[in-house]
Amino acid sequence: MADPSIQTYAPPSEAATAAVTESPVARAVLMTVAFLFLGFFLVLPLIIVFQQAFAKGMGTYLSSLNDHDTLAAIRLTLLVAAIAVPLNLVYGVAAAWAIAKFEFKGKAFLTTLIDLPFSVSPVISGLVYVLLFGAQSMLGPWLKANGIEILFAVPGIVLATVFVTFPFVARELIPLMQEQGTGDEEAALSLGANGWQTFWYVTLPNIKWGLLYGVLLCNARAMGEFGAVSVVSGHIRGVTNTMPLHIEILYNEYNAAAAFAVASLLAGLALVTLVLKTILELRYGAELAATRGH
């Protein structure tokens, strides 16, 4: 790292940098290729969602959203996210506290384990719960005898969602809190604050933007998860269908307008997530750690 107090020389003029950039023609070609690629692969799919959603007019759009099963799917998606995100938020803070503020054996291994769900196929994330709680499992008969429904019910959907969104908050907070060190906490403790006060008044203000960033990504994934939830949900219309699953059913029934109407809500959520994420990165970039490290 260069000493920030030492001023570097002024950037050389345009002519002097010509040797370290591409010719205008090469630049134009590279940019055109990149823009075409991004246009076809990112922008066009996004536009087509809204175009298809409104293709049959505002009336059809609103009436397809104001459908009993669709509203049930929206409610279920919100409910699942409202349970899964706080669980992973508490876990993320606890794990980051233990990993970032202390030195202990096996820390590197524990950090690797946290990222494990990212390398598991969503379908397998759902399958593991089917194997654990399904009728053929060891727990299955006992659950059935006691009338506990996990699979093909809300608890199973929540579990699968928690599994796939498990790392988001923790992996944002761990590098951030490691960077911040323990100096602030030690100062607070030496001034007589207790553990909780130290966390609430010192640590939390330090990590709030990173925390929000992690929650934002966690929530986007929780509301949009498809594969894992698809395995455990049982696809009971109006009961265990989340929004992404409802989109699949509508689409397979050739009801494209309704499918895209629901999809437009999730696409809107994705856009809001991206905007908030960008604002956080621009305004609080220094206070976020792994803003680029997916």
Add this chain to the structure above:
Amino acid sequence: MTPAPAQAGWKFRQPSVIPGFGLTLGFSLVYLTLIILIPLSGLAWRSAALGWSDFWRIITDDRTLKALEISFGTALIAAAINVVFGTLVAWILVRYRFPGRRIIDAMVDLPFALPTAVAGIALTTLYAPNGLLGKPLMALGIKVAYTPLGIVIALVFIGLPFVVRTVQPIMEEIDKEVEEAAATLGASRFQTITRVLFPGLAPAIVTGFALAFARGVGEYGSVIFIAGNLPKVSEIAPLLIIIRLEEYNYAAATAIAAVMLAIAFAMLLVINLLQSWSRKRYG
């Protein structure tokens, strides 16, 4: 990280005045065990209970092998495409200044934020034989939707941010003086890029490739709409797991999942080694 000072005897943790170690580590471990470790070891246990001959019979079944081949093959092609275009996009975002750069930078994360089912139906509508892009491609004799090519398209969409976001920060750190030195020594711009810049970026590019590949192999939501799901032609391994589950063939679902998981963990190991290697080499 400063190395821990040498100490006499084995100690689980370094002393610290900060409270809450037991509580936070204990809660983290319990939660991790309940949510991740027990379910995953359940899968390992169930596939071990199958016995080797049953396991082998399921895995070497024609349809299973084809599904694995399609999943890994399409993910490999898509990751290769993403290496080329992802590196190009990263280069343009890091080196060029143009209006709307911030918006494009933010848009790169769209595949992370957009639910896979939404991406799936949008791409299918675009590339269907009567779709906006499918129609002209059809006129050229290229059928995209409902073929393995459609799977590749979906996986390119899903994998793009992995390459861009891995390569971009490394590119930002490149010292321009290195390029200036190369230029003053008489290297052409092309030589500077291929001989000076590329070796520095290679670990990040390989990591991005591995991440995009790993994600593509397991991807389900964006693929099943566009794939057509024809057995032995465009049926991916995750879909075959679901099909076996719906047939109550838990043994087959478990065995396929175990193979995919084993390969995924091997990839994770490779990615970790790559990252620590590139950190050591390039700081």
